Amino acid sequence: MQEWGENLIPLLPDQYGLQIQSGRLTIEIWSENRSISRRILALQRRSSGILDCTIQRFGGKPGRLSFLDLNRPQTAHRSLTGSRQNFAEHFRTMAARQFPGWTIHCLTAAQDLRRSFSGVYPRAKLTQGSHTVAAIACSNPMEELQFLTFALIWHHALQARAAPADMVSLALFLPEGSGNVTAHRLRWLNRQRLQPAIYLYNQHGAAGQVDPQDLGNLDTRVASQFARGTDFSSAHAPNLISDGPPEHWLESVVRANITKIDAELMPFPVHRQVLTFAAEDRDLIDLLATSLNGRLCVLELKASEDLHLPIQALDYWMRVAWHTQRGELNHLFPTIAVQPLPPKLILLAPAMDFHSTCANILSYFAPEIEVERVGVNSDWRHELRVILRLAGASLPVSQR
Numbered sequence: 001m002q003e004w005g006e007n008l009i010p011l012l013p014d015q016y017g018l019q020i021q022s023g024r025l026t027i028e029i030w031s032e033n034r035s036i037s038r039r040i041l042a043l044q045r046r047s048s049g050i051l052d053c054t055i056q057r058f059g060g061k062p063g064r065l066s067f068l069d070l071n072r073p074q075t076a077h078r079s080l081t082g083s084r085q086n087f088a089e090h091f092r093t094m095a096a097r098q099f100p101g102w103t104i105h106c107l108t109a110a111q112d113l114r115r116s117f118s119g120v121y122p123r124a125k126l127t128q129g130s131h132t133v134a135a136i137a138c139s140n141p142m143e144e145l146q147f148l149t150f151a152l153i154w155h156h157a158l159q160a161r162a163a164p165a166d167m168v169s170l171a172l173f174l175p176e177g178s179g180n181v182t183a184h185r186l187r188w189l190n191r192q193r194l195q196p197a198i199y200l201y202n203q204h205g206a207a208g209q210v211d212p213q214d215l216g217n218l219d220t221r222v223a224s225q226f227a228r229g230t231d232f233s234s235a236h237a238p239n240l241i242s243d244g245p246p247e248h249w250l251e252s253v254v255r256a257n258i259t260k261i262d263a264e265l266m267p268f269p270v271h272r273q274v275l276t277f278a279a280e281d282r283d284l285i286d287l288l289a290t291s292l293n294g295r296l297c298v299l300e301l302k303a304s305e306d307l308h309l310p311i312q313a314l315d316y317w318m319r320v321a322w323h324t325q326r327g328e329l330n331h332l333f334p335t336i337a338v339q340p341l342p343p344k345l346i347l348l349a350p351a352m353d354f355h356s357t358c359a360n361i362l363s364y365f366a367p368e369i370e371v372e373r374v375g376v377n378s379d380w381r382h383e384l385r386v387i388l389r390l391a392g393a394s395l396p397v398s399q400r
Contacts, residue, residue, distance in 0.1 A: 003063065015029065015031060041055060048074045049071075084109045087137070088109040090205050093205055098207055103126065105125040106124065107122065109121075116356070116357050121138055124136075132162055133168075133169050138175065141178040144178045146308055147172070152189075156363075174199070174200055179200055179212075180215045185314060218318070220276075220322060245303075247302065247303050249303070254299065269332065277315070277319060290333045290338060296324055296329065298344070300313040300348065306349075307355045324343060325340055348373075350376055351388040352375075359390075372389065375387055
């Protein structure tokens with residue numbers, strides 16, 4: 001059984017009962033920890049494995065309740081949706097406690113593909129006077145990697161609708177044991193514009209604000225083969241690959257035409273996946289090159305549209321920047337003096353495959369990060385041509 005805003009409740013033998021009193025149907029469920037009594041007023045909808053009902057709770061409050069047969073695959077989506085709604089209601093309670101006296105608007109976990117709102121992370125708009133808070137919550141530490149992308153999309157949507165004098169800040173709710181990845185990413189975003197705050201909550205729904213500096217060190221290390229040293233004469237020569245994942249094919253084409261991407265880059269060595277860290281399980285290709293004056297350049301390649309490209313690129317960039325400051329990547333480019341400067345970041349994809357939110361997310365990057373979007377022709381497999389080059393969050397002339 002699933003009640004709106006609550007966890008699934010199993011109907012076990014000898015732990016529930018149905019009875020009719022004065023012509024009204026009542027269901028009672030009991031266990032060692034709790035007991036529930038609901039009056040069923042009407043049947044709303046019936047389908048395979050699902051029975052939706054209108055109910056009356058104790059005190060006369062109306063509600064919704066569903067009976068689900070979990071052995072039927074048709075109920076899987078309803079069970080997942082119900083769990084998300086349940087977490088959204090817990091999020092409502094947490095937000096109300098952290099922002100007493102504020103008005104909570106439009107708290108929802110509904111998916112909106114047109115505006116790239118996720119159904120995984122419930123979001124809310126909180127207001128008090130001219131101050132708006134874009135609040136969003138993550139229910140599971142395993143879902144933190146994609147969390148900040150959707151948080152920035154939500155913040156941007158509310159900021160776009162706010163008055164010019166209004167302030168819109170960002171409130172991020174994460175479960176205990178997480179937050180490290182988000183905290184390190186926030187250090188390289190425009191904090192003055194976001195005014196971000198991280199709240200960690202426990203299994204009882206009690207949340208508290210934490211200092212991002214207290215959430216742990218940056219997880220990064222130089223891959224073992226690069227730490228030992230590399231055969232520069234052969235390991236980085238262009239090697240065209242025409243099978244396997246398209247990103248690997250695109251990588252080989254970019255390697256062979258690196259100076260088309262940026263005329264200031266040295267044609268070799270060009271390194272692949274220099275660093276390893278916990279969030280590396282992704283379908284992007286990371287390349288590391290250097291310019292003629294010794295400034296490192298991180299290239300993130302994606303052969304198809306990817307909503308998370310900017311934030312995943314930030315993950316790699318900030319780690320390269322960390323090692324660069326410590327001189328731990330100098331040995332990868334033995335013929336040139338590597339400068340201890342923040343590396344340049346290039347996002348490369350077919351020109352029509354940059355996601356519509358890419359510019360909005362890049363607009364939050366700190367000014368220290370020099371970003372360039374390079375769009376290539378759709379038939380890059382035959383001949384690579386650069387047909388789009390945009391700095392930072394700039395938009396093409398056709399979209400301005």
